[in-house]
Amino acid sequence: TTLISATFSGAALAENLTVGFSQVGSESGWRAAETTVAKSEAAKRGITLKIADGQQKQENQIKAVRSFIAQGVDAIFIAPVVQTGWEPVLEEAKDAKIPVFLLDRAITVKDKSLYMAVVTADNVYEGKLIGDWLVKDIGNKPCNVVELQGTVGASVAIDRKKGFADAIAGHSNIKIIRSQSGDFTRSKGKEVMESFIKAENNGKNICMVYAHNDDMAIGAIQAIKEAGLKPGKDILTGSIDGVPDIYRAMLAGEANANVELTPNMAGPAFDALEKFRKDGTMPPKIIKTESRLYLQPEAQSQLDKKKGMGY
Ligand code: GYE
Numbered sequence: 001t002t003l004i005s006a007t008f009s010g011a012a013l014a015e016n017l018t019v020g021f022s023q024v025g026s027e028s029g030w031r032a033a034e035t036t037v038a039k040s041e042a043a044k045r046g047i048t049l050k051i052a053d054g055q056q057k058q059e060n061q062i063k064a065v066r067s068f069i070a071q072g073v074d075a076i077f078i079a080p081v082v083q084t085g086w087e088p089v090l091e092e093a094k095d096a097k098i099p100v101f102l103l104d105r106a107i108t109v110k111d112k113s114l115y116m117a118v119v120t121a122d123n124v125y126e127g128k129l130i131g132d133w134l135v136k137d138i139g140n141k142p143c144n145v146v147e148l149q150g151t152v153g154a155s156v157a158i159d160r161k162k163g164f165a166d167a168i169a170g171h172s173n174i175k176i177i178r179s180q181s182g183d184f185t186r187s188k189g190k191e192v193m194e195s196f197i198k199a200e201n202n203g204k205n206i207c208m209v210y211a212h213n214d215d216m217a218i219g220a221i222q223a224i225k226e227a228g229l230k231p232g233k234d235i236l237t238g239s240i241d242g243v244p245d246i247y248r249a250m251l252a253g254e255a256n257a258n259v260e261l262t263p264n265m266a267g268p269a270f271d272a273l274e275k276f277r278k279d280g281t282m283p284p285k286i287i288k289t290e291s292r293l294y295l296q297p298e299a300q301s302q303l304d305k306k307k308g309m310g311y
Pocket of ligand 1: 027030031156261
């Protein structure tokens with residue numbers, strides 16, 4: 001009887017699922033953590049996870065999805081680099097009856113049945129949290145903002161831009177004087193910030209840098225220092241993700257406001273997939289993760305919290 005009960009225990013009955021994950025690339029610390037967490041969440045559930053690195057190119061991602069379809073995987077996860085152009089390949093997945101989950105970024109398609117669910121934060125809200133913080137922090141003083149946008153065409157870049165703009169609208173003392181993409185990377189963030197500083201009286205016209213992710217903010221902090229200014233004081237910073245290095249910068253007084261985003265996007269998608277396989281339960285179209293603003297006094301506890309979270 002021991003043998004029988006062991007055989008019929010949940011673990012023994014669980015299916016051996018294989019999931020293909022088309023990842024954007026490795027542009028940021030958050031992205032690397034998301035990949036790490038996806039692997040551990042798969043291992044925890046006994047799911048075989050195949051990861052394809054898209055190196056920031058949609059065409060690579062489309063190829064990867066086609067290859068997953070050909071391999072007959074049980075589900076496909078996509079972190080879509082840009083929000084348009086997905087219909088044809090998603091039609092192919094649908095014809096093959098392979099459910100698709102979107103991780104961390106959204107897409108624009110007319111036919112919503114082309115994917116099962118998207119696991120994402122409210123990215124407009126994230127941008128708004130930074131904008132609201134600035135409005136409060138700056139009061140009536142004039143403040144010229146430079147913006148480092150994420151990857152052009154990425155849903156998160158579009159949404160984070162909008163949220164911040166909405167928050168400062170109606171506060172005429174706050175102005176976005178320059179806005180350009182830094183592609184979510186440290187090196188581009190630094191490069192673009194250098195050009196902003198040069199164009200704006202060696203940075204003296206700039207009051208705040210709003211970066212759509214931490215890696216670009218960290219690059220910007222470097223550029224500010226190299227220009228002989230104090231990041232966090234002469235030029236305030238606000239960014240999104242919550243990578244360990246941004247908390248370190250906050251502890252050093254070199255970064256100000258940060259919105260934390262969980263790197264665990266795969267976990268909720270695996271949960272939804274398993275439920276669906278079990279009894280056909282359709283997940284909600286949007287599975288929302290939490291976003292919260294943290295300031296310097298909480299930087300140490302945030303940094304401590306990050307250990308073992310994929311970082
Ligand atoms: O904030 C950024 C990354 O899509 C939510 O992409 C993700 C963003 C994240 O490269 O660091």
